[in-house]
Amino acid sequence: MSLISLGPWDLGLAAALVLLLAAMSWRLHLGVERRVLIAAARSTVQLILLGLVLEVLFAQTSLPLIGLLALVMLLVAGWEVRARQKRRYAGGWGLGIGTLSMFLSSFSVTLLALTVIIRVEPWYQPQYLIPLLGMLLGNTMSGIAVALDGLTRSAWDARGRIEARLLLGADWDGAIADIRREALRSGLIPIVNAMATAGVVSLPGMMTGQILAGSPPLEAAKYQLMILFLIAAGTGLGSVAAVWIGSRRLFDERHRLRLDRLA
Amino acid sequence: MAGLRLERIRPRGLTPVDLDVPAGGLALVSGPSGSGKSLLLRAVADLDPHEGEAWVDGVARSSLPAPEWRRRVGLLPAESHWWADQVGAHFPPRADAAGELLPLLERLGFGPEVLDWSVGRLSTGERQRLALARLLANRPEALLLDEATANLDPVNQARVEAIVTDYAKANAAAVLWVSHDPEQRQRLGGRRLVIRDGRLEDEP
Numbered sequence: 005m006s007l008i009s010l011g012p013w014d015l016g017l018a019a020a021l022v023l024l025l026a027a028m029s030w031r032l033h034l035g036v037e038r039r040v041l042i043a044a045a046r047s048t049v050q051l052i053l054l055g056l057v058l059e060v061l062f063a064q065t066s067l068p069l070i071g072l073l074a075l076v077m078l079l080v081a082g083w084e085v086r087a088r089q090k091r092r093y094a095g096g097w098g099l100g101i102g103t104l105s106m107f108l109s110s111f112s113v114t115l116l117a118l119t120v121i122i123r124v125e126p127w128y129q130p131q132y133l134i135p136l137l138g139m140l141l142g143n144t145m146s147g148i149a150v151a152l153d154g155l156t157r158s159a160w161d162a163r164g165r166i167e168a169r170l171l172l173g174a175d176w177d178g179a180i181a182d183i184r185r186e187a188l189r190s191g192l193i194p195i196v197n198a199m200a201t202a203g204v205v206s207l208p209g210m211m212t213g214q215i216l217a218g219s220p221p222l223e224a225a226k227y228q229l230m231i232l233f234l235i236a237a238g239t240g241l242g243s244v245a246a247v248w249i250g251s252r253r254l255f256d257e258r259h260r261l262r263l264d265r266l267a
Numbered sequence: 268m269a270g271l272r273l274e275r276i277r278p279r280g281l282t283p284v285d286l287d288v289p290a291g292g293l294a295l296v297s298g299p300s301g302s303g304k305s306l307l308l309r310a311v312a313d314l315d316p317h318e319g320e321a322w323v324d325g326v327a328r329s330s331l332p333a334p335e336w337r338r339r340v341g342l343l344p345a346e347s348h349w350w351a352d353q354v355g356a357h358f359p360p361r362a363d364a365a366g367e368l369l370p371l372l373e374r375l376g377f378g379p380e381v382l383d384w385s386v387g388r389l390s391t392g393e394r395q396r397l398a399l400a401r402l403l404a405n406r407p408e409a410l411l412l413d414e415a416t417a418n419l420d421p422v423n424q425a426r427v428e429a430i431v432t433d434y435a436k437a438n439a440a441a442v443l444w445v446s447h448d449p450e451q452r453q454r455l456g457g458r459r460l461v462i463r464d465g466r467l468e469d470e471p
Binding site for chain 1: 332334342344346349350359402
């Protein structure tokens with residue numbers, strides 16, 4: 005089996021469907037036609053750029069260049085986590101908490117996968133590193149964004165309840181424990197659901213890609229399983245880190261709830 | 268040196284406050300709404316960042332971890348908040364051990380079954396009285412009360428006043444009480460203070 009290359013006409017046909025969607029939105033007064041078109045244009049530019057960048061990277065296998073791309077991916081993901089918060093941490097923390105926890109989780113899990121599980125030589129071979137890191141970042145990003153948003157939102161709404169516990173002599177940890185637990189749970193639910201329905205309801209993206217590229221389905225399934233497990237671990241690790249740093253940041257050294265640290 | 272002492276405590280919008288409430292003594296604070304009465308109590312309980320130092324029974328606040336300080340200097344906010352479904356879950360685990368909780372609840376007009384009630388079915392007045400019970404179960408050495416009887420009928424108002432004064436007497440606890448009600452201030456006696464133009468001063 006060999007790869008069937010897509011020509012401009014093939015892509016154009018698929019793009020025409022998106023135009024049709026935009027036209028439908030306009031006709032039905034849904035008001036999202038602009039956003040549909042902009043999103044489609046963004047994905048076109050971003051993916052083609054990524055394709056070009058990866059071609060260059062694959063040709064060279066240069067660690068500094070790969071590191072640079074990984075850093076850009078991390079920062080964009082951190083930015084996205086910040087953008088998804090209703091109540092953001094003021095100052096550098098807004099970007100820092102999400103970025104740091106994604107760095108801790110995604111990078112360490114990717115490194116583990118490359119060196120111990122897949123055993124790529126050299127470990128930074130971009131053909132493995134970039135897609136793995138991308139998938140981990142993308143998924144931990146969603147989990148961390150949901151968990152952090154839940155944490156800051158509930159803390160904001162439950163100020164009276166948290167302070168009531170502080171006033172009765174609870175420390176910061178005890179005063180926010182239940183809110184933190186709830187936030188973590190909501191961050192983990194999507195990946196748990198994804199694992200539970202993988203292959204039954206949806207054919208996961210990575211497996212689909214490998215099958216289209218000609219891999220035997222069972223091999224593709226094994227890779228997909230590994231990725232699912234890694235994503236689950238990464239999301240869990242990242243959410244725990246983010247929610248822990250985030251909840252600590254909501255209190256100062258005198259165990260006061262500092263909602264003024266949220267912008 | 269016992270009781271509650273404040274030195275240059277400075278909540279937002281107030282000039283620094285120096286105040287001495289002797290052990291077992293009572294100080295009543297009034298003032299127009301928005302004048303900073305609640306902020307003063309919050310500052311004493313170390314709930315908001317501010318300058319100044321406070322002592323209870325001669326122990327400096329800065330020498331204690333904040334949770335320990337808040338256990339010793341109990342603040343009853345004007346509005347009570349509840350984090351669990353059942354009333355009983357809000358009391359310290361062995362509050363009943365000394366055999367003081369049930370008599371206290373009874374004096375407030377509740378039977379022992381109140382601990383199994385769900386918080387959702389409590390009225391505002393019931394919440395207010397139970398919040399006082401919850402606070403006293405912690406055995407604080409000083410009390411900061413913010414409009415502790417605002418939502419109570421005269422019977423329950425009298426109950427709460429009696430309980431607080433008895434507690435203060437029995438435990439030599441200093442009480443700093445924010446109260447709007449002139450009659451109540453008259454009734455309770457004690458030192459009367461007022462916040463005027465951001466300054467805490469004795470009532471003329």
